[in-house]
Amino acid sequence: KQEVTQIPAALSVPEGENLVLNCSFTDSAIYNLQWFRQDPGKGLTSLLLIQSSQREQTSGRLNASLDKSSGRSTLYIAASQPGDSATYLCAVRLGTSGSRLTFGEGTQLTVNP
Amino acid sequence: DGGITQSPKYLFRKEGQNVTLSCEQNLNHDAMYWYRQDPGQGLRLIYYSQIVNDFQKGDIAEGYSVSREKKESFPLTVTSAQKNPTAFYLCASSATGTGANRGGSPLHFGNGTRLTVT
Numbered sequence: 001k002q003e004v005t006q007i008p009a010a011l012s013v014p015e016g017e018n019l020v021l022n023c024s025f026t027d028s029a030i031y032n033l034q035w036f037r038q039d040p041g042k043g044l045t046s047l048l049l050i051q052s053s054q055r056e057q058t059s060g061r062l063n064a065s066l067d068k069s070s071g072r073s074t075l076y077i078a079a080s081q082p083g084d085s086a087t088y089l090c091a092v093r094l095g096t097s098g099s100r101l102t103f104g105e106g107t108q109l110t111v112n113p
Numbered sequence: 114d115g116g117i118t119q120s121p122k123y124l125f126r127k128e129g130q131n132v133t134l135s136c137e138q139n140l141n142h143d144a145m146y147w148y149r150q151d152p153g154q155g156l157r158l159i160y161y162s163q164i165v166n167d168f169q170k171g172d173i174a175e176g177y178s179v180s181r182e183k184k185e186s187f188p189l190t191v192t193s194a195q196k197n198p199t200a201f202y203l204c205a206s207s208a209t210g211t212g213a214n215r216g217g218s219p220l221h222f223g224n225g226t227r228l229t230v231t
Contacts, residue, residue, distance in 0.1 A: 043222035
């Protein structure tokens, strides 16, 4: 059974700092990995999707990397801003069943002005 | 604008009553999903559907039922058999490709329904 772990569970940083969020998964037979942002009481917003054949994806100040062999992904946020404060979740889409995603528990990020 | 609409945003029910949560999408996506989120936890899959008139159980399907009569709609019924129904329920959808692109599309979420059962 695929398990997804996110470390740390919570992170507090001063504004302007670069930071890295970690995601690890136990089964490397994945189709893709997706990073989401969730604001309190809201649904999830997709940030980046990395296909299994890709190593990284970038969008603005966000960069996500994928290392399938080691079962790891990182989300790098450059020059953090208070508006980045949210919970960040990663999810992997299994290779054996193309529709199912397994989510990590998320990292709650607070960026202090 | 295309998107996923969940209604209502907040729902209150008495214990023992069935309740149906609505999820509608106009993204022309084939696949739809229901997740449950509890405080401090990740999302857990309840049911999913890859095509009209077909759906599969997720990891925590007991006490829930779904239907997929139309491509746009995937309602979730929380039955009285569900032991701990109070939670935040999220609906999602994605396009489905074929062959090597079968799993390649991102998941889009609605804004959720917060169900409280007392």
